[in-house]
Amino acid sequence: MPLRHVTAARIWTSDSSAPWAKCMTIQNGRIDALDHEAPTAGETLCLDGAWILPGLIDSHLHLLMGGLSLSRLDLSGARSRSEFEQLVEARAATLPQGQWLQAWGWDELHWGGEKPTLDWLRTCGTRPAIAWRCDQHCVLVNHAVVALLQTRGELVPPTGLLFEQVAWNTLGPHIPKTSLALRKQACAEACAHLLSVGVTSAGAMEYLDDIENVLVPCRDGGSLTVRIRATALDRERPLPFSRAGAICGDDTLRVIGFKSFADGTLGSSTASMLENYCDSGGSGALLEHALDGTLTPWMREILAAGYSPSVHAIGDRALAEVLRAALECDPEKLTRFEHAQTIHPETLVHYRDRIISMQPFHKATDAPLARTRLGAHRQNRFFQFREFLRSGACLAFGSDWPIVTADPLEGMRIAITGCALDGKIHGADQNLTPGEAITAYTTGAAKCLGDSRSMGRLSPGSFADFVALDRDPFACDWMNEVPQVVMTVVGGEIRHDARAHEIRP
Numbered sequence: 001m002p003l004r005h006v007t008a009a010r011i012w013t014s015d016s017s018a019p020w021a022k023c024m025t026i027q028n029g030r031i032d033a034l035d036h037e038a039p040t041a042g043e044t045l046c047l048d049g050a051w052i053l054p055g056l057i058d059s060h061l062h063l064l065m066g067g068l069s070l071s072r073l074d075l076s077g078a079r080s081r082s083e084f085e086q087l088v089e090a091r092a093a094t095l096p097q098g099q100w101l102q103a104w105g106w107d108e109l110h111w112g113g114e115k116p117t118l119d120w121l122r123t124c125g126t127r128p129a130i131a132w133r134c135d136q137h138c139v140l141v142n143h144a145v146v147a148l149l150q151t152r153g154e155l156v157p158p159t160g161l162l163f164e165q166v167a168w169n170t171l172g173p174h175i176p177k178t179s180l181a182l183r184k185q186a187c188a189e190a191c192a193h194l195l196s197v198g199v200t201s202a203g204a205m206e207y208l209d210d211i212e213n214v215l216v217p218c219r220d221g222g223s224l225t226v227r228i229r230a231t232a233l234d235r236e237r238p239l240p241f242s243r244a245g246a247i248c249g250d251d252t253l254r255v256i257g258f259k260s261f262a263d264g265t266l267g268s269s270t271a272s273m274l275e276n277y278c279d280s281g282g283s284g285a286l287l288e289h290a291l292d293g294t295l296t297p298w299m300r301e302i303l304a305a306g307y308s309p310s311v312h313a314i315g316d317r318a319l320a321e322v323l324r325a326a327l328e329c330d331p332e333k334l335t336r337f338e339h340a341q342t343i344h345p346e347t348l349v350h351y352r353d354r355i356i357s358m359q360p361f362h363k364a365t366d367a368p369l370a371r372t373r374l375g376a377h378r379q380n381r382f383f384q385f386r387e388f389l390r391s392g393a394c395l396a397f398g399s400d401w402p403i404v405t406a407d408p409l410e411g412m413r414i415a416i417t418g419c420a421l422d423g424k425i426h427g428a429d430q431n432l433t434p435g436e437a438i439t440a441y442t443t444g445a446a447k448c449l450g451d452s453r454s455m456g457r458l459s460p461g462s463f464a465d466f467v468a469l470d471r472d473p474f475a476c477d478w479m480n481e482v483p484q485v486v487m488t489v490v491g492g493e494i495r496h497d498a499r500a501h502e503i504r505p
């Protein structure tokens with residue numbers, strides 16, 4: 001039953017001309033009117049103990065990978081080699097013979113920094129096993145996978161650790177593809193997971209093959225319950241515009257752009273820096289178009305075809321390269337700067353109105369290692385939320401799920417408090433107010449995904465997408481409490497209702 005009227009303790013609309021309301025009226029999946037009085041007639045959903053925000057938008061995640069990760073072995077809790085091995089052994093025991101063990105999420109910083117080697121996977125026996133690092137830019141493979149790759153003519157380092165493009169290009173094609181049925185199931189599970197954390201729309205980084213064969217059928221069958229604005233990860237040339245154009249877009253699913261990687265990550269020391277890392281000799285490396293000097297023509301082509309270029313750039317050198325190309329060919333400022341974790345202060349002035357897509361939870365995971373990697377003199381380049389806002393940039397928040405949690409309220413907590421996973425507060429001068437953090441997950445993210453009129457706001461004509469929280473996100477003490485999602489609504493339909501799980505005496 002679609003909702004008609006909704007009342008709450010308070011509704012934050014994100015519309016600066018009328019930021020607060022008490023009641024909303026919904027018609028045909030969109031907001032019809034907002035009011036300060038409860039309606040006198042008509043069916044009304046009373047959420048009077050809840051605070052309503054526009055549906056939260058995740059500007060950058062990996063929907064299918066996230067959905068699949070929900071059922072793969074999660075090693076993010078491993079705090080030692082023996083815990084790592086025990087988790088692997090326990091999972092291997094549950095898998096049918098010969099099936100690959102696929103794990104993700106390990107982080108060597110959890111046990112003092114020693115990188116795992118292929119022996120760490122020996123409890124799998126002869127079964128092929130792979131384990132991605134938490135940043136997905138490095139993968140550990142076991143003896144069985146090494147042997148398999150060698151018979152297929154691939155070179156594998158003796159450590160069993162593959163990085164960046166070697167990981168994707170050497171190993172990627174040999175991993176058995178998950179069946180279509182399981183991929184569709186993963187897509188539906190990913191949506192249910194996102195709704196449970198208050199996300200109603202997401203910018204998803206996906207391959208065209210998956211958009212065509214998984215996302216479109218899921219949309220048509222009704223299991224794509226979150227609005228998806230997809231960016232194609234396909235890096236073939238010429239760019240597959242006709243394939244992308246053939247995907248029929250609507251309010252639920254639309255292809256909005258193409259992605260390129262300008263560098264790697266801080267965690268793997270592969271982000272491209274202007275100066276060397278402090279804890280190792282190198283300065284990372286540029287990748288793809290940024291490496292071969294074709295970033296500008298690549299961007300120009302995408303913009304001319306009516307799409308938005310999205311470029312992964314974490315190091316200050318990679319960001320400078322993307323900025324240079326954007327200054328050359330993108331006066332409308334449609335390019336999405338993904339991650340933007342380290343920025344040279346002198347370049348900030350050029351970011352006015354440009355889209356900076358950041359993931360606050362990455363600050364929580366990377367801040368403890370940023371001090372060693374970058375040194376004290378470069379801490380003022382790391383996660384410059386406030387400096388970007390001061391420069392007039394459009395800050396759009398997201399998660400990069402499944403690299404880290406998809407929970408936007410956890411992301412807000414990091415952006416507001418600066419409190420990282422080591423329990424310490426990092427770069428407090430860059431902390432945002434709750435209002436600024438919420439804006440980055442609503443209006444900022446809506447602009448990032450190219451839909452400021454319908455998304456990220458609750459005003460007449462916009463999507464009736466909203467999240468109800470159990471406490472006031474503007475007033476709560478984020479150091480000690482995080483609001484919980486009570487209900488998530490998309491297009492005027494309740495799609496997640498935590499109240500259903502409440503046990504009432």
Ligand SMILES: [Zn+2]
Nearest residue numbers: 060061205400
């Ligand atoms: Zn990503």
